[in-house]
Amino acid sequence: MSSGSMTSLYSSSNARLTSIVSHFSGVRLKVVVCRHLGPAMPPLLERKDVDIVLWPEDRSCERAWLLENIKGAAGVLVLIPDFEVNQELLDAAGPNLRVVSTMSVGYEHIDVPLMAQNGIRVGYTPDVLTEAVADITIMLALMAGRNDGVAYTLVKNGEWCKPNFGWSPFTFCGPQLSTSLSSPTRTVGFLGFGRIAQATLSRLIPFGITHCIYTASPTSQPDTARDDALKAKHNLKGLDRVDIDRLARESDVLFLLTPGGKETYHLVDAAFLRKMKPMSVLVNTSRGSVVDSDALATALREKWIWGAGLDVVEGEPAITSDHPLVKESRCVMVPHIGSATFQTRLDMATCAIDNLIQGVFGGEMPAELKQSA
Amino acid sequence: MSSGSMTSLYSSSNARLTSIVSHFSGVRLKVVVCRHLGPAMPPLLERKDVDIVLWPEDRSCERAWLLENIKGAAGVLVLIPDFEVNQELLDAAGPNLRVVSTMSVGYEHIDVPLMAQNGIRVGYTPDVLTEAVADITIMLALMAGRNDGVAYTLVKNGEWCKPNFGWSPFTFCGPQLSTSLSSPTRTVGFLGFGRIAQATLSRLIPFGITHCIYTASPTSQPDTARDDALKAKHNLKGLDRVDIDRLARESDVLFLLTPGGKETYHLVDAAFLRKMKPMSVLVNTSRGSVVDSDALATALREKWIWGAGLDVVEGEPAITSDHPLVKESRCVMVPHIGSATFQTRLDMATCAIDNLIQGVFGGEMPAELKQSA
Numbered sequence: 082m083s084s085g086s087m088t089s090l091y092s093s094s095n096a097r098l099t100s101i102v103s104h105f106s107g108v109r110l111k112v113v114v115c116r117h118l119g120p121a122m123p124p125l126l127e128r129k130d131v132d133i134v135l136w137p138e139d140r141s142c143e144r145a146w147l148l149e150n151i152k153g154a155a156g157v158l159v160l161i162p163d164f165e166v167n168q169e170l171l172d173a174a175g176p177n178l179r180v181v182s183t184m185s186v187g188y189e190h191i192d193v194p195l196m197a198q199n200g201i202r203v204g205y206t207p208d209v210l211t212e213a214v215a216d217i218t219i220m221l222a223l224m225a226g227r228n229d230g231v232a233y234t235l236v237k238n239g240e241w242c243k244p245n246f247g248w249s250p251f252t253f254c255g256p257q258l259s260t261s262l263s264s265p266t267r268t269v270g271f272l273g274f275g276r277i278a279q280a281t282l283s284r285l286i287p288f289g290i291t292h293c294i295y296t297a298s299p300t301s302q303p304d305t306a307r308d309d310a311l312k313a314k315h316n317l318k319g320l321d322r323v324d325i326d327r328l329a330r331e332s333d334v335l336f337l338l339t340p341g342g343k344e345t346y347h348l349v350d351a352a353f354l355r356k357m358k359p360m361s362v363l364v365n366t367s368r369g370s371v372v373d374s375d376a377l378a379t380a381l382r383e384k385w386i387w388g389a390g391l392d393v394v395e396g397e398p399a400i401t402s403d404h405p406l407v408k409e410s411r412c413v414m415v416p417h418i419g420s421a422t423f424q425t426r427l428d429m430a431t432c433a434i435d436n437l438i439q440g441v442f443g444g445e446m447p448a449e450l451k452q453s454a
Numbered sequence: 455m456s457s458g459s460m461t462s463l464y465s466s467s468n469a470r471l472t473s474i475v476s477h478f479s480g481v482r483l484k485v486v487v488c489r490h491l492g493p494a495m496p497p498l499l500e501r502k503d504v505d506i507v508l509w510p511e512d513r514s515c516e517r518a519w520l521l522e523n524i525k526g527a528a529g530v531l532v533l534i535p536d537f538e539v540n541q542e543l544l545d546a547a548g549p550n551l552r553v554v555s556t557m558s559v560g561y562e563h564i565d566v567p568l569m570a571q572n573g574i575r576v577g578y579t580p581d582v583l584t585e586a587v588a589d590i591t592i593m594l595a596l597m598a599g600r601n602d603g604v605a606y607t608l609v610k611n612g613e614w615c616k617p618n619f620g621w622s623p624f625t626f627c628g629p630q631l632s633t634s635l636s637s638p639t640r641t642v643g644f645l646g647f648g649r650i651a652q653a654t655l656s657r658l659i660p661f662g663i664t665h666c667i668y669t670a671s672p673t674s675q676p677d678t679a680r681d682d683a684l685k686a687k688h689n690l691k692g693l694d695r696v697d698i699d700r701l702a703r704e705s706d707v708l709f710l711l712t713p714g715g716k717e718t719y720h721l722v723d724a725a726f727l728r729k730m731k732p733m734s735v736l737v738n739t740s741r742g743s744v745v746d747s748d749a750l751a752t753a754l755r756e757k758w759i760w761g762a763g764l765d766v767v768e769g770e771p772a773i774t775s776d777h778p779l780v781k782e783s784r785c786v787m788v789p790h791i792g793s794a795t796f797q798t799r800l801d802m803a804t805c806a807i808d809n810l811i812q813g814v815f816g817g818e819m820p821a822e823l824k825q826s827a
Binding site: 251283360364402429 | 599602659
């Protein structure tokens with residue numbers, strides 16, 4: 082791995098200046114870091130201008146430890162599995178707290194309006210995980226279409242050699258992601274059409290995809306200029322913003338890449354799934370709450386759709402072996418590892434540390450959440 | 455699935471003419487088909503100008519049945535798992551045999567020089583499976599890099615919910631296929647650079663791949679015009695034909711897409727694997743014989759390379775659960791399903807039937823193997 086991006090920690094002359102001022106004025110700010118973040122940490126730990134309080138164990142930090150140690154801190158760096166950032170935490174921290182930095186693109190664990198009311202800045206790590214998540218989105222589309230959960234398990238169980246494996250012209254066949262001689266068009270659909278969806282679409286183009294449809298939040302404005310440009314760039318026969326009914330009916334592969342929360346809760350339910358094509362594949366690499374798991378299990382069992390590839394499931398990580406989706410052979414699931422690459426986690430850690438340091442010294446944070454109180 | 459491609463069965467006016475002549479002259483030719491080929495079969499079975507003898511069971515046909523039924527046949531359609539097409543089969547068929555059509559891109563099961571000596575034409579099904587194999591090649595590269603065999607198994611075993619799953623910033627991390635902020639270059643390597651390799655390269659471009667290197671057969675001529683055109687088309691920083699030593703040393707992801715046989719036997723051995731990068735991924739979707747399985751298992755166990763994704767293994771399908779590669783957690787294996795999509799198998803079946811019919815009537819076969827006696 083390159084350590085090139087770590088230099089960005091030191092690249093802001095603004096922060097450097099603030100840091101020097103802080104140093105000479107004798108003020109030493111305290112920051113709490115809830116987890117060792119790997120190779121991105123040494124530059125932080127070597128800083129002379131802040132007091133770093135680091136949770137010493139290689140597991141999620143304990144709430145009691147955090148409440149004790151955050152006292153008087155100017156900044157705190159949290160991770161998704163950590164406890165909620167709420168009034169209790171603010172009370173424990175006291176009036177010095179200036180910034181909460183989360184090493185994640187999601188911020189459901191942070192009471193954002195409360196932070197705004199208290200003038201506390203929030204940093205997060207969008208963009209840097211776009212490529213890693215788009216990668217795994219393509220992988221899950223292929224795995225779900227090509228029966229690769231079952232195929233992989235068969236080989237690992239030593240059943241390839243057994244007579245009942247029996248090759249036939251259609252053994253293990255599934256729908257093909259790419260276009261082919263006898264099937265020259267393919268429509269991909271996106272629920273949510275932000276950065277990750279567009280990075281996924283780019284990856285799909287050389288598979289011969291001919292049409293793209295998407296459904297965006299009803300409150301968002303259409304962006305026809307962007308859509309026209311994307312359609313031309315990718316040489317698509319169609320790129321259209323459609324209603325959710327058409328999205329369900331026309332997608333050969335449907336990608337869920339939308340934020341979680343109330344607005345998108347169970348948008349993919351039984352009624353939606355019943356409209357989908359019998360050979361279609363559903364991929365969710367955004368938030369589990371978008372899908373009604375019981376409805377999806379029924380859809381797979383009763384063959385309303387062909388297969389599903391999931392990096393996220395409602396209620397995760399409490400997913401036991403008798404979960405209805407775990408029991409479906411046409412459901413490929415991985416444990417929320419969309420951004421789990423060394424490169425991306427390094428970039429996320431670097432961004433979160435940058436946000437923390439810039440935040441406590443009043444500098445420009447590389448990724449600050451826009452807040453409205 | 456579209457049935458559009460089936461019309462090509464009837465599209466050659468040459469064959470149609472021969473067929474009409476044959477019909478009115480009272481000669482009815484016999485063809486043997488070793489397996490029902492699914493949706494591509496009805497147009498063949500409805501033909502009035504040939505006698506179709508079809509193995510009636512849904513398993514590989516028996517040698518004894520074939521030897522009995524091929525007597526007097528003008529053509530035979532075989533599949534990879536069927537018995538060898540050799541002198542014994544020719545003797546059983548007698549002098550009427552004009553064509554052997556295999557529903558496969560490989561033809562290791564056919565004694566090609568013997569066919570040439572006897573004036574028997576050979577049909578196969580190249581090209582139509584290029585896209586399906588390129589798809590699964592991308593899938594295996596992603597799965598092997600992202601630990602998805604292990605991740606998938608963990609969820610299926612109900613271990614996601616267990617405390618020992620324990621999220622950490624680097625849980626399940628692997629090397630990222632796409633480029634990233636901190637890792638902006640990526641070199642893909644190909645052993646063999648034919649149709650499937652080039653279709654795979656196309657799919658890799660939106661992942662941000664910057665360099666491509668390949669090793670071709672030493673007897674093949676360099677094609678710098680093609681390479682320059684590909685480099686420009688894909689906006690690559692480099693596209694170079696290299697020796698096998700450099701291929702091993704520089705590839706971040708290495709794809710084996712070369713024919714099998716003596717020339718490529720165990721090209722990937724311990725010496726080769728020791729030269730590879732520790733974070734590199736090896737993908738084999740061509741022939742198992744290219745890789746020394748024991749050496750690869752050692753390379754994975756001793757972390758000479760990061761991971762491997764295999765659709766083919768030497769000695770398949772006799773791969774038991776104590777096979778050294780099955781036991782390696784960083785090895786993702788699927789049971790030779792590279793072309794296993796409904797669309798591609800339909801196209802392969804259609805091509806094989808077309809080859810058979812055109813061959814028996816002396817027409818132009820859509821994919822005839824060039825033979826030298």
